[in-house]
Amino acid sequence: MILDLLFPNRCIHCNRIISPELLVCNVCFDQIHFTHYDFSGNNPVREKCKLLFPVENTYALMQFEEQGLSRKIIHELKYRSREKAGKILAEWTAERLDFRDKTPDLMVSVPLHPKKLKERGYNQLHLFTETLSILYGIPYHHELIKRNHYSKAQALKDREHRLSTANAFSLTQAVTGKHILLIDDVFTTGNTVSSIAWEILNAGNNKISVLVMAMDL
Structure with missing residues (x-):
């Protein structure tokens, strides 16, 4: 063309x-520093999650480094309108992640507030999740969780505001008896994932696993 x-x-x-x-x-x-984590085994994501909520399995595709290529990739996806990068990241994930006998029932990605979604034009996790859904044959639900408050970009927040996630999310419908794979871009403190996880865990007899594009060590 x-x-x-x-x-x-x-x-x-x-x-x-x-x-x-x-x-x-x-x-x-x-x-690119891929982690090569074992979804069913111990890894840094699982160790951090275990301190915050009951978690089944965890996986991070890349190591997040301030001066590394993974940061550039995530930045392109989130802030430079490279939504299609989500599909590429999903393909890289599928080449490396084996669920074995721990396959989740449902994929759920961290939502954006409607105002933030309008500003950005897309949720950077949606195409990633949808592509994984096709590659693994696992359904997804983009509307199961809603974000209750609008906030500025995570990179612009100070530590105090990053740690304040009380009542930040809520369920839009009842869910019980499901093994849910919670998907986010970068795992730092784990507070966002934890806030959503507890909403799901408190809703019924559910289990949570976590998948992130990158792990900030």
């Missing part, structure tokens, strides 16, 4: 021209 010739897709790290369906070139891809 003419637009592809005039504005070719470029690697977000080195600026080399690459295929339209890629985020990074092959050389830069090797610089």
Whole structure:
């Protein structure tokens, strides 16, 4: 296409021209620090979650590093209108994540407040979740959880506000007897995931597992 010739897709790290369906070139891809966590075993995400709520299994695709390529990838997805990056991240996840006999019943992603959704134009987790749903054959529910309060970008919050997540989320309908995979982009303090997890756990006989794009160590 003419637009592809005039504005070719470029690697977000080195600026080399690459295929339209890629985020990074092959050389830069090797610089991404994938975690290779075992979904059913112990890993840093699970250890942190266990301090906050009862958790079944956990997985993080990448290590989140301030000066690393994973940060650039997440930034492109969230703030530079690269919604399609979610599909690529999901494909990378499916190549590495094996649920084995621990396959969840339902995928639920962290919601945006309607005002934030209107500002950004999309939820950065939706295409990621929808692609995983197709690849693994697990249904998803984007409206199960709602965010009750509008807040500024996480990166702009001070630590006190990051830790304040009381009554931040609520369920839109009853759910019980489900193993729910809760999906977020970056796991830092775990307070957002914990707040949602307790809403789901308190609603009935449910179990929670966690999947994140990146783990901030």
